[in-house]
Amino acid sequence: MTAYCKFETTLEILIGKWKPVILLRLLAGGTMRFSELQKSIPDITKKMLAQQLRELEYHDIVRREVYPLVPPKVEYSMSDYGLRLTPILQAMNDWGASHIAHLDELYGEDRTAD
Numbered sequence: 246m247t248a249y250c251k252f253e254t255t256l257e258i259l260i261g262k263w264k265p266v267i268l269l270r271l272l273a274g275g276t277m278r279f280s281e282l283q284k285s286i287p288d289i290t291k292k293m294l295a296q297q298l299r300e301l302e303y304h305d306i307v308r309r310e311v312y313p314l315v316p317p318k319v320e321y322s323m324s325d326y327g328l329r330l331t332p333i334l335q336a337m338n339d340w341g342a343s344h345i346a347h348l349d350e351l352y353g354e355d356r357t358a359d
Contacts, residue, residue: 255333258304263289263297268323268334271307276322306330 270285301307306327312318
């Protein structure tokens with residue numbers, strides 16, 4: 246990788262099926278408990294959600310707050326640093342929506358290239 250191209254670094258952090266979805270949910274919903282996040286992404290497993298959150302927390306994209314209650318209360322939110330991804334994630338989401346519309350125009354709604 247050349248010194249001037251750090252695109253791969255960004256992809257390493259955001260790559261995968263779930264990280265962008267998790268980040269968009271946190272951007273839209275603000276602070277959320279683990280169970281709220283899981284309910285908002287029905288197809289994700291607890292194990293996968295926990296793993297993805299740990300990775301995002303490691304990179305200081307997501308903030309994890311633990312409250313000393315019984316049972317323990319854990320909340321997740323975007324860190325101040327992570328909020329800098331907002332325009333990137335919004336642009337990716339907008340492009341995805343326009344791409345679906347573009348494919349619908351090209352192939353109709355019965356396209357098989359999903």
